[in-house]
Amino acid sequence: MTGWIDLLFVLVLVIDLFVLASSRLRAGIRAVALQGGVLAFMPLALAGAATDTRHALTLAVGALVVKALGIPWLLARATRESTVSRELAPLVGFVPTLVAGALGIALAIWLGSDLPLPFPGTHPLLVPTSMGTVWAGLLLIVTRRKAVGQVLGFLVLENGVFVLGLLLSDFMPAMVEVGVLLDLFAAVFVMGLVMFDIQRAFSSLDTEKLSSLRD
Amino acid sequence: MILAALQLAAFLLLPPLLLGVIGRVKSRVAGREGPPLLQPYLDLRRLAGKGAVYSRTTSWIFRAGPVVSLAAVAAAGLLLPLGGPASTLSFAGDFVLLAYLLGLARFATVLAALDTGSSFEGMGAAREAAFSALAEPALFLGLVSLVRSTGGVDLTHLLGDGLAASWRTDGPALLLVALAIFVVALAENARIPVDDPATHLELTMIHEVMVLDHSGPDLAMIQYGAALKLYLFGALVVQLALGARLADPWLALLAFGLGQVAFAVAIGLVESTMARLRLVRVPQLLIGASVLSAFALILLLR
Numbered sequence: 001m002t003g004w005i006d007l008l009f010v011l012v013l014v015i016d017l018f019v020l021a022s023s024r025l026r027a028g029i030r031a032v033a034l035q036g037g038v039l040a041f042m043p044l045a046l047a048g049a050a051t052d053t054r055h056a057l058t059l060a061v062g063a064l065v066v067k068a069l070g071i072p073w074l075l076a077r078a079t080r081e082s083t084v085s086r087e088l089a090p091l092v093g094f095v096p097t098l099v100a101g102a103l104g105i106a107l108a109i110w111l112g113s114d115l116p117l118p119f120p121g122t123h124p125l126l127v128p129t130s131m132g133t134v135w136a137g138l139l140l141i142v143t144r145r146k147a148v149g150q151v152l153g154f155l156v157l158e159n160g161v162f163v164l165g166l167l168l169s170d171f172m173p174a175m176v177e178v179g180v181l182l183d184l185f186a187a188v189f190v191m192g193l194v195m196f197d198i199q200r201a202f203s204s205l206d207t208e209k210l211s212s213l214r215d
Numbered sequence: 216m217i218l219a220a221l222q223l224a225a226f227l228l229l230p231p232l233l234l235g236v237i238g239r240v241k242s243r244v245a246g247r248e249g250p251p252l253l254q255p256y257l258d259l260r261r262l263a264g265k266g267a268v269y270s271r272t273t274s275w276i277f278r279a280g281p282v283v284s285l286a287a288v289a290a291a292g293l294l295l296p297l298g299g300p301a302s303t304l305s306f307a308g309d310f311v312l313l314a315y316l317l318g319l320a321r322f323a324t325v326l327a328a329l330d331t332g333s334s335f336e337g338m339g340a341a342r343e344a345a346f347s348a349l350a351e352p353a354l355f356l357g358l359v360s361l362v363r364s365t366g367g368v369d370l371t372h373l374l375g376d377g378l379a380a381s382w383r384t385d386g387p388a389l390l391l392v393a394l395a396i397f398v399v400a401l402a403e404n405a406r407i408p409v410d411d412p413a414t415h416l417e418l419t420m421i422h423e424v425m426v427l428d429h430s431g432p433d434l435a436m437i438q439y440g441a442a443l444k445l446y447l448f449g450a451l452v453v454q455l456a457l458g459a460r461l462a463d464p465w466l467a468l469l470a471f472g473l474g475q476v477a478f479a480v481a482i483g484l485v486e487s488t489m490a491r492l493r494l495v496r497v498p499q500l501l502i503g504a505s506v507l508s509a510f511a512l513i514l515l516l517r
Contacts, residue, residue, distance in 0.1 A: 006386070007387045007390070009387075010391065010510075010514065014507070021499060023496075094499055095502055098499070098506060099506070102509060106510075110513075113517060
């Protein structure tokens with residue numbers, strides 16, 4: 001390992017594990033916000049000589065505003081107003097998901113270092129972090145019963161995609177920015193609508209109740 | 216030579232002061248004046264002056280428990296560098312002995328608790344055994360990460376000479392290890408997110424319920440042993456966090472002492488700001504600590 005840029009990547013992965021293990025909704029939202037903040041530093045930390053500084057700065061500020069401030073704020077407001085219970089009840093227990101997440105991250109670190117990339121000189125932890133974070137997000141979506149928990153999982157997954165997007169940001173700057181910032185927004189809006197609808201129809205955000213639909 | 220003697224003397228004399236600092240921090244945060252810093256010493260003297268009461272159902276195991284556990288913890292103190300240039304006893308693989316001397320101390324306490332035949336104490340013993348089994352991987356994976364990073368196999372090297380270079384190359388991993396060992400320290404010393412040292416309800420106790428039947432000098436030995444154990448874990452965390460040893464040995468010793476006080480203050484703050492975890496959530500915390508340690512090891516093996 002070299003230098004303290006590693007710390008950013010490690011922090012992202014540790015936050016993944018924390019979100020997997022935390023049972024409090026509020027703590028989960030805060031952790032995802034913090035993860036967004038850490039991600040915002042990454043375009044700057046990874047900027048090499050060839051990078052367009054203005055572009056990296058745009059990406060950083062965009063990530064900070066959207067990932068660290070905007071979406072967490074929206075989520076926190078949604079949970080406050082839709083009277084979601086503050087405890088998350090998972091389908092699979094916290095310890096199994098935590099262990100599965102840790103195994104996935106270990107696998108990502110093992111595999112990620114062997115994956116051939118078209119561009120040399122990428123940070124050795126970049127691909128593993130991205131894969132591990134996507135895995136953690138998937139786990140969250142699959143194991144959480146409440147829609148809010150699943151939205152959190154989706155955000156974590158998006159963060160993983162963002163990390164991988166940093167690889168491409170030198171080559172396709174506009175694409176990455178638009179892709180990263182817009183689909184996230186769209187997703188959260190969709191999820192917000194879904195949550196609102198579930199809430200209105202069943203007066204609860206428990207997606208279990210969707211499977212008991214009858215005519 | 217003087218330094219070696221001094222670090223041992225500090226190990227034997229200072230630990231109750233850490234308890235005093237924790238108590239003081241907690242009461243200050245709560246807005247109270249709090250007991251004097253030296254209160255744990257006074258408690259120990261008071262207990263040592265009393266007579267002991269033994270139940271008729273207990274055997275020699277009950278009497279041996281406090282003695283064995285105090286002796287094991289004190290012997291473990293010989294293996295760690297406690298602010299001096301080296302640990303008193305050092306050989307390859309001594310960190311394994313350190314972990315299992317602490318394990319022996321716990322085993323003696325658990326046996327003594329079971330020997331009383333009290334159901335409360337059996338409950339506490341079961342919990343203590345289960346939680347410490349979960350804390351052990353966190354500690355060991357952390358120590359193995361240190362071995363991997365520093366390239367040494369004895370604690371003097373792990374926590375001393377090798378550490379400065381490791382912090383430069385493997386900083387993030389070492390940070391994870393320090394965090395995991397801090398969580399283990401909280402669990403092993405029956406501190407708040409895991410156990411409440413001040414609780415008075417037997418049903419929720421872990422460590423305290425095991426020593427309910429001990430009295431007088433036996434209880435003094437147990438409390439002194441607990442203080443020594445806190446000092447040992449403090450030494451682990453502090454040496455790890457300090458990283459490089461200062462060139463001047465006296466300054467190094469001073470830095471170590473200040474680090475221990477900071478460790479006690481940190482525990483006091485954690486105890487003041489956190490609520491105790493429900494018993495079913497404790498394994499989750501400990502497994503989380505193990506996962507952190509394992510993650511650090513994976514980063515180092517990469």
